[in-house]
Amino acid sequence: MVPSLSSSDNNGHVSSTPDTCSDNKVVPVSSIAAALAKPDESPYYIGFEKVRVDEYHNVSNPEGIIQLGLSENTLSLDLLKEWLNKNLNESLSQGSSDGLINVDKLAPYQQFDGIMELKKVMARFMSEVLGGGTIEFDPLQVVLTCGANPANEILCNCVADPGDAFLVPAPYYPGFNRDMKIRSTVELIPVPTLSSDNFIVTIEALNIAYDQAKKQGKNVKGLLFANPSNPVGNMFNKETLQNLLNFAKEKNIHIISDEIYAGSRYGDDKFISIAEVVYPESIEKDRVHIVYGLSKDLCIPGFRLGVVYSWNQDVLTASKKLTRFCSVPLPIQQILLSMLSDGKFIQDFMKTNQERLRKRYSIFVEGLEKLGLGYVKGSAGLYCWVNMGRLMSSQDEKGELELWDKLMNIAKISVTPGGACHCTEPGWFRCCFARLSVEDVCLTIERIKRIVESVKPKCCGCQCDRNRAK
Amino acid sequence: MVPSLSSSDNNGHVSSTPDTCSDNKVVPVSSIAAALAKPDESPYYIGFEKVRVDEYHNVSNPEGIIQLGLSENTLSLDLLKEWLNKNLNESLSQGSSDGLINVDKLAPYQQFDGIMELKKVMARFMSEVLGGGTIEFDPLQVVLTCGANPANEILCNCVADPGDAFLVPAPYYPGFNRDMKIRSTVELIPVPTLSSDNFIVTIEALNIAYDQAKKQGKNVKGLLFANPSNPVGNMFNKETLQNLLNFAKEKNIHIISDEIYAGSRYGDDKFISIAEVVYPESIEKDRVHIVYGLSKDLCIPGFRLGVVYSWNQDVLTASKKLTRFCSVPLPIQQILLSMLSDGKFIQDFMKTNQERLRKRYSIFVEGLEKLGLGYVKGSAGLYCWVNMGRLMSSQDEKGELELWDKLMNIAKISVTPGGACHCTEPGWFRCCFARLSVEDVCLTIERIKRIVESVKPKCCGCQCDRNRAK
Ligand SMILES: Cc1ncc(COP(=O)(O)O)c(C=O)c1O
Ligand SMILES: Cc1ncc(COP(=O)(O)O)c(C=O)c1O
Secondary structure (H helix, E strand, O other), X not given: OOOOOOOEOOOOOEOXXXXXXXXXOOOOOOHHHXXXXXXXXXXXXXXXXXXXXXEOEOOOEOOOEEEXXXXXXXXXXXXXXXXXXHHHHHHHHOOOOOOOOOHHXXXXXXXXXXXXXXXXXXXXXXXXXXXXXXXXXXXXXXXXEOOHHHHHHHHHHHHOOOOOEEEEEEOOOOHHHHHHHOOOOOEEEEEEOOHHHOOOOOHHHHHHHHHHHHHOOOOEEEEEEEOOOOOOOOOOOHHHHHHHHHHHHHHOOXXXXXXXXXXXXXOOOXXXXXXXXXXXXXXXXXXXXXXXXXXXXXXXXXXXXXXXXXXXXXXXXXXXXXXXXXXXXXXXXXXXXXXXXXXXXXXXXXXHHHHHHHHHHHHHHXXXXXOOOEEOOOOEOOEEEEEOHHHOOOOOHHHHHHHHHHHHHOOOEEOEEHHHHOOOOOOEEEEEOOOOOHHHHXXXXXXXXXXXXXXXXXXXXXXXXXXXXX | OOOOOOOEOOOOXXXXXXXXXXXXXXXXXXXXXXXXHOOOOOHHHHHHHHHHHOEOEOOOXXXXXXXXXXXXXXXXXHHHHHHHHHHHHHHHHOOOOOOOOOHHHHOOOOOOOOOHHHHHHHHHHHHHHOOOOOOOOOHHHEEEXXXXXXXXXXXXXXXXXXXXEEEEEEOOOOHHHHHHHOOOOOEEEEEEOOHHHOOXXXXXHHHHHHHHHHHOOOOEEEEEEEOOOOOOOOOOOHHHHHHHHHHHHXXXXXXXXXXXXXXXXXXXXXXXXXXXXXXXXXXXXXXXXXXXXXXXXXXXXXXXXXXXXXXXXXXXXXXXXXXXXXXXXXXXXXXXXXXHHOHHHHHHHHHHHHHHHHHHHHHHHHHHHHOOOEEOOOOEOOEEEEEOHHHOOOOOHHHHHHHHHHHHHOOOEEOEEHHHHOOOOOOEEEEEOOOOOHHHHHHHHHHHHHHHHHHOOOOOXXXXXXXXXX
16 A cells, blocks of 8 residues: 555545554544644734744844734733732632631632622622723623633624624624634624724624625624724724614624723723613613623733623523633632722722823824824724825735735834734724833834835925825 | 514524514524523532532531532642642742732733743643653643643544544543533543443443444544543553554544543552553554643642643644633743642642542541442542442432432432443442541441431341342
8 A cells, every 4th residue: 555645534634744654544633623723824823923933122132023913901010010919818818717828719619600709899890891880780690701712702602503604893803713713613704894984883884794694695693893992992882882782683683792991991982881782671681792801901811801791591501601611710710809809909000001001092193193194093992003004005905914014024013904804994004002111112103114214215305106195 | 473482593492581572582592502501401410509509518517418529639728728828929929020929920911822831840740640750741742721621622622523423431521521512512422331341441342332333424533531530430551551542543533531630549550641652652642632630639620720732733733722712820820830840849749648538538438338338449539439229229220310319318418320420330429539528428428328228227137128238
């Protein structure tokens, strides 16, 4: 027998490991593993990899790449540090008779969906942050997960079967593709929005996308969005939310509203949660589910705390059982229980953090304005949605990727191109500013300037093509 | 239009929430959610629920149900407590210049599959515990997860497609059904073992099960087992492991070896990991994957640390990407990094914990012997596999469930009936002894005695039917 160089499984996946002899067959992996084993092609993930090996540091690597592709907020770590140093031991000693760390409470098994004490303070916190203090959240509807990623996946598992589809107003958070599609194999159908509508989705666009999907035999099960929007940074007003709920009602589909940035506001607008629209009593609540978490608003993605909040009893029961795969360690739960129970700390933290976000945002957009670059006026989030179309050699996907590459390799800044967010208008880039010091914001603007200047060479000031912004 | 009382989705799931009016349709949930929303029917989970509402406590609820259904070890929490009280702050301050908690290291995002420092000490720890110090484990093959449950699920995702099947020597750990079947929808085919073989699976039984599955058109993708065995408590010897690997090679399928109890030994036998059989160089390694974790051997299920260990590059790459749904919080990683790096503590802990397990096991089986109950001589694990067949009114599933009910409601002890573990011989029960004090072991034996005596009424001592053990 002639040894073959590769073998293929049922799913047409050709294994990468060569067969060394006919007796030693290469064992096929699943189609999920085969797909995930391939290198990431999205610039969103390529950017992470590039930064990983050459990240900027003001002292140790001043020529490195500045990371603006990661939605992370480090502006208020000093406050967290202070709190933790003061309260860590106490938080882990809660309920112990000798004042020592309460291992009996931390080590054993507990319900995987979280301890009730933490659900209670989380519900109160959500009522403040998402509901402005006027909407009640019920601890019995809270399911805790290790991060918002698993919360999104769980909701996807609970409302859609393999092959079903979600409508997702685009541009949308690139992570949704992983959360909803890696393992759940549902389809995300981007519903285009326009810069002229401030990237707010219209019911017309939803209807068109829905009808088209139906025509193609797709089973649309829900509407998925981040509010505040990632990557745009704006928020839905009450009327839009009401329209979205009516649309979902008409089509008898679910709504998953990812509100993880609700407390990371830097504008003056009031945030309105989908909870406010279904509140207080409505059968429509059964189709509405909220994702929340502390990764953004408390600046602790490393602590991994996410929330599924639902009014649907079946979804709640199922979600709780699914937390066996994503439960939050008890020490983390105890620390966060203490932290969220410390009303004064939380209030001060939220206020200061929002002020710092606002300042950082202002400096960043001031810089953009000086460069003559447009952006969407944001209200919340850790990023700014910037129009760099005029720096592109062609107004299409190719031009956008070329510019992204230039930004990465010449300007040495890593940003997320709109295409990675399924934005249909080329030229938009998401720039996360909340892990930059003031100096680094200025450096970033300086570096973008290099590109701006390279496409707009100084000349006599005439209106020739080379001088005109595209 | 007449309002209907319920609506049904594509999967034939009838939603439990009634339709209140024809305009307000009940929104269907996924088939996964519909299945999970139903009450648990396995005695394994019913037992948990019963104990939850009426758990025994020597002072506050002395008449409550003693939990022997949960595989948890609390025998060495005192050692953990001492270590944590001494080292917690230092472990969380690692790398900080001011000696304070290093928030810069704990709060931000990190690779979801775990920090390299922890992978390194974990590989060393596995080399000790699984490899007896002679087998090397490579940190690059370690993927960290929040508990062993997600590790099992991830491996299932990586080797099997929906509808594929695993062969699982039975009796097996009931949790496998959830880990592998809730979301992955693979089939677990129990391969029967006999008490006369000490419940060790034979290659003949595997071949029969494999051929039968093939005949039924099933796609067998792997062999799944816990070694040391849960629920039996014994271990595979090297020859059996070699045979299992040969079987897997012949059928070109995977092996998932869950070795989470490798360090919870109380017998004199040496543990042999599947790693030893594939070591040091063999193409067969590509089909072998190990699950490990700290929930059992370090008595910290509340800390949620699990491990996927694989030699298969595709499986490793895919597993790492799947950890976005089950990543370990950084504070937990830092604490465990310190703990596992503390060689003296770990060595003392393992030794003392094993001694304590051995003692508790001895007292328990002594009690069983006095009651005239048989059991499998165990080597590792937190439980004992007990033959209570002679206490049953009929030697079948019904008799087993009746006895289980009697144990729960009359003797007030919660155990796992063999049927819940897919054991084919009725009458076997798994009794976890590692969360009981010595007094509680004695009380448990006392309580079982009630049942023993109720089926063996004192009489003249003749050999009449009522006196003879069935
Ligand atoms: C909209 C949105 N949802 C969820 C997440 C993931 O949050 P976590 O880190 O808690 O999993 C992110 C992170 O960027 C996000 O932007
Ligand atoms: C064989 C086996 N694997 C995995 C687990 C789950 O471990 P964890 O709590 O780390 O998820 C258990 C727990 O009982 C087990 O017995």
